[in-house]
Amino acid sequence: MIKGEWVDNAIVLRTGVFREADMWLRILCRERGLVTVFAFGATRSRRRFCGCLDRLNTLLCHVRASGRGAFLNLTEATLVEGCQELRRNWRRMAVAANCLSFVEAMGVPAEGAADAFALVETLRTTLERDAELPSLFTRYFRLRLAGALGVAPRLDVCERCSGDTLGRALFLVNEGSVRCTRCPAPSVRYVVPLSEEALALLRRVQRSFPTQWPEDEPLREDRRCCAQAIDGFVQYHLGLDWRNGRFQST
Numbered sequence: 001m002i003k004g005e006w007v008d009n010a011i012v013l014r015t016g017v018f019r020e021a022d023m024w025l026r027i028l029c030r031e032r033g034l035v036t037v038f039a040f041g042a043t044r045s046r047r048r049f050c051g052c053l054d055r056l057n058t059l060l061c062h063v064r065a066s067g068r069g070a071f072l073n074l075t076e077a078t079l080v081e082g083c084q085e086l087r088r089n090w091r092r093m094a095v096a097a098n099c100l101s102f103v104e105a106m107g108v109p110a111e112g113a114a115d116a117f118a119l120v121e122t123l124r125t126t127l128e129r130d131a132e133l134p135s136l137f138t139r140y141f142r143l144r145l146a147g148a149l150g151v152a153p154r155l156d157v158c159e160r161c162s163g164d165t166l167g168r169a170l171f172l173v174n175e176g177s178v179r180c181t182r183c184p185a186p187s188v189r190y191v192v193p194l195s196e197e198a199l200a201l202l203r204r205v206q207r208s209f210p211t212q213w214p215e216d217e218p219l220r221e222d223r224r225c226c227a228q229a230i231d232g233f234v235q236y237h238l239g240l241d242w243r244n245g246r247f248q249s250t
């Protein structure tokens, strides 16, 4: 049962209409994480919702649990920040849709919500303003969100000897960790070799926001290995795969 009434900043990830005038919204709240709220009469009430219940908008949301606590009722919302250019750019909106689908598939509990919220706000700013995006942008986003949720791969030291990885390392996909080249070769099947540059790139992405991700393209081989490491991690460790336009359990 859900109780109470609260006010929080939230980003709209996805919306739907039902019974003609009513809407449901998947929103990422700064304090509470990912929740579904219902906005009754939303398509008719400009007074309570100011016509601002669009995907990617940041809203100040007033939410109240329903009488029996079965669902959350969005009673009022005001626009805090939105985007204009981005909505006219279908390629960029596809990148946004991919990232938002990943957020939904992962789920965001209250713990980690503030970091995930900041990440999605910076995602919107970057997609709206940056001229160029790195080719691995959506993959960087997945790696970074895993970090916000406390399930990121451990890339800082060798998982076996805890020593420095001295330039190169092997990424153990289903362990979600790296092993240095001084240690014996791992017996696990899914291993991706990472150069010093590739490993530094993944570490940097994991520590920063989209506005700070390097725009310079890595070398072709590094790009391939980084993509393989992140894809492998998402599939084997997080159990998610991109199918039919959204992330689903593998």
Ligand SMILES: [Zn+2]
Binding pocket: 158, 159, 160, 161, 162, 163, 179, 180, 181, 182, 183
């Ligand atoms: Zn080692």
